[in-house]
Amino acid sequence: MDGDEESCLPANTVEHASPEHEERNKDLQDMISELPHEILVSILSLMTFKEAVRTSVLSRRWKKLWSYTTGSLDFEDSKAEQDISHNTKSLGAGRFKFIGWVNRMLNSHQGSRIREFRVRFDLNNRSRRYVDEWVAVALAKRVQNLKLDFLPFLRKFDSPRYTFPSKFILPSAKCRYDLSCLRSLDLKFVNLTDENLDCILTSCPFLEELVIVCSELLSHIKVKGSSLSLKHLFIHCSDLTTFEVSAPNLVSLAYHNASKGGPQVLIENAPLLTSVTLGALYDPVSIYLHPLCSSLPQLEALHLHMNLFKDGLEIPQFPMLFNLRYLTWLVQTSDTASLLGLTSLIEAAPFLHHFELKLEWTEPWRRRNAKRVNATPNQYLKEVKILGFRGYAIDSEIISYLLERATMLEEIVVDPHPHACLTEGTFMEEKQAARKKAEQLKPKLPHAAKLIIL
Structure with a gap:
C-alpha cells in the first residue's frame, strides 16, 4: 500500500456510466451494505490492505469497516x-x-488479529522507537x-541498521509476547x-518460514531441534562463522554467502530437504556445493548462483544425485x-529432467575458441x-555438451539477450546476431526436439 489513507483512493479512474447502470450499482451496493458486520469484515479481510481501505469512501457505514479486518497490514510507498x-x-x-502514515493507520x-504485517521502507x-x-x-x-x-533506497549501508527488539522475545524480558x-x-x-535467533526458534513452535537477509550481527546460525516445524530457510548474510542445520521438516534451503571464506553448511538431520539454492559472491560456489550435496542424496532441485570471471570451475568428482x-x-x-x-555435476544426475542456464554478462567479452568435453548419452534430460x-x-x-548428452531432448528454449550497457542501436544488432546463431542450433538438435527462440 502506498502513501497515506487518501492516496489509496482511485484518482481520475471513474468511468461515466448510464443512469440505469448507476441505479443497478447503487442497488447492489445497498444489498451488500445490509450484510452483517462480521460478514463484511470477513470479505474485506480477503482483500489487500489497499483494496480494503479504499472501501472507506463507499458510505458512512463502510468508512471504518477496514479497521476491523484480520487480513494484511501492508505498508510500502513506492512513489516516495x-x-x-x-x-x-x-x-x-x-x-x-x-512513519506518520503507519502510526495513523495502526492507531x-x-x-484483534492480523494475518500479515509488512513494512518496506x-x-x-534512528527510527527504532516507532x-x-x-x-x-x-x-x-x-x-x-x-x-x-x-533496504536503503540510496544503496548506502553506512547507517546503523534497525535491530530486532530483544525485549519482545527473550525469556527474561518483561514485555515478552507470545x-x-x-x-x-x-x-x-x-x-x-x-x-535472538535462538530465542525465535525456541519460542515459535509453528514457524514454517524464516528469511534473514543482510543482518550484520549474526555470526553463528544454528537451526537445530527435533521439534522444529521449519520448512523453508533463506539466509543471505556475510561474515558468518557457523551454519548448522538439523531440521526434520525442512523442505527448502537457500544460502547466499556475501563474503570471502564463509562457513560450510553442516546438515545433520534433514530427511525432507529436496530443494537447495547456493550462491557465493566471492568464493567458488563449488566449495559449498560438494560437501552439502554429499549429505543430501534425496535432492530433487538445485539452483546455483555464481560469479565466473576467469577460466572457470573444476569439480573432478561429484557424488551421485539419483533424485x-x-x-x-x-x-x-x-x-x-x-x-x-x-559438467561433472550434470553427469552425476542421471535422471535430470530440466536444465536452465541464465547468463548475466558483467564484463566486455573477449573472443576465444570453444572447448569440448565428452558427454555420456542420457535419455532423461528433456528440457533445456x-x-x-x-x-x-x-x-x-x-x-554442444547438452545436445550431445540429451539424446531424447524434447525442447530447448533460447533467449538472446545482449549486454545491458549497449546503446539502443548496438543492442538490436547484438540481439539479431544472437538470434542468427541460435537458428544455427537447429541441425544439431536430436530428432523431434523443438527449438524455441524468444
Missing part, C-alpha cells in the same frame, strides 16, 4: 522511494511522512506473517543477534570463463533453457 532516488535530500522528510486499526536504527511500537502491535494482534524490509502464532518471519536489512530432476545455474560472467568444469544467449564460447560449448 522513486522520489528519494531522484532527490536524495528528501529522504528525511520521506521517512517522517511514512485506527481495531481488529528505508528505515534504520518500529518497535509497530512490531509490538503486530505481535499483540498475534500476527502470523511478519515481514520487515529496510510468538506461538508466528508462521513466517522475513527480515531484510534488519539486524538479528545470535541470541535430482531440476538444475539451474545463474552465472555472472565474461566470455573468458568456461562452464565445462561443472538458455537465458542471456550470445553464441560465444561459454554458452556455445555448454549447449
Whole structure:
C-alpha cells in the first residue's frame, strides 16, 4: 500500500456510466451494505490492505469497516522511494511522512488479529522507537506473517541498521509476547543477534518460514531441534562463522554467502530437504556445493548462483544425485570463463529432467575458441533453457555438451539477450546476431526436439 489513507483512493479512474447502470450499482451496493458486520469484515479481510481501505469512501457505514479486518497490514510507498532516488535530500522528510502514515493507520486499526504485517521502507536504527511500537502491535494482534524490509533506497549501508527488539522475545524480558502464532518471519536489512535467533526458534513452535537477509550481527546460525516445524530457510548474510542445520521438516534451503571464506553448511538431520539454492559472491560456489550435496542424496532441485570471471570451475568428482530432476545455474560472467568444469555435476544426475542456464554478462567479452568435453548419452534430460544467449564460447560449448548428452531432448528454449550497457542501436544488432546463431542450433538438435527462440 502506498502513501497515506487518501492516496489509496482511485484518482481520475471513474468511468461515466448510464443512469440505469448507476441505479443497478447503487442497488447492489445497498444489498451488500445490509450484510452483517462480521460478514463484511470477513470479505474485506480477503482483500489487500489497499483494496480494503479504499472501501472507506463507499458510505458512512463502510468508512471504518477496514479497521476491523484480520487480513494484511501492508505498508510500502513506492512513489516516495522513486522520489528519494531522484532527490536524495528528501529522504528525511520521506521517512517522517511514512512513519506518520503507519502510526495513523495502526492507531485506527481495531481488529484483534492480523494475518500479515509488512513494512518496506528505508528505515534504520534512528527510527527504532516507532518500529518497535509497530512490531509490538503486530505481535499483540498475534500476527502470523511478519515481514520487515529496510533496504536503503540510496544503496548506502553506512547507517546503523534497525535491530530486532530483544525485549519482545527473550525469556527474561518483561514485555515478552507470545510468538506461538508466528508462521513466517522475513527480515531484510534488519539486524538479528545470535541470541535472538535462538530465542525465535525456541519460542515459535509453528514457524514454517524464516528469511534473514543482510543482518550484520549474526555470526553463528544454528537451526537445530527435533521439534522444529521449519520448512523453508533463506539466509543471505556475510561474515558468518557457523551454519548448522538439523531440521526434520525442512523442505527448502537457500544460502547466499556475501563474503570471502564463509562457513560450510553442516546438515545433520534433514530427511525432507529436496530443494537447495547456493550462491557465493566471492568464493567458488563449488566449495559449498560438494560437501552439502554429499549429505543430501534425496535432492530433487538445485539452483546455483555464481560469479565466473576467469577460466572457470573444476569439480573432478561429484557424488551421485539419483533424485535430482531440476538444475539451474545463474552465472555472472565474461566470455573468458568456461562452464565445462561443472559438467561433472550434470553427469552425476542421471535422471535430470530440466536444465536452465541464465547468463548475466558483467564484463566486455573477449573472443576465444570453444572447448569440448565428452558427454555420456542420457535419455532423461528433456528440457533445456538458455537465458542471456550470445553464441560465444561459454554458452556455445555448454549447449554442444547438452545436445550431445540429451539424446531424447524434447525442447530447448533460447533467449538472446545482449549486454545491458549497449546503446539502443548496438543492442538490436547484438540481439539479431544472437538470434542468427541460435537458428544455427537447429541441425544439431536430436530428432523431434523443438527449438524455441524468444
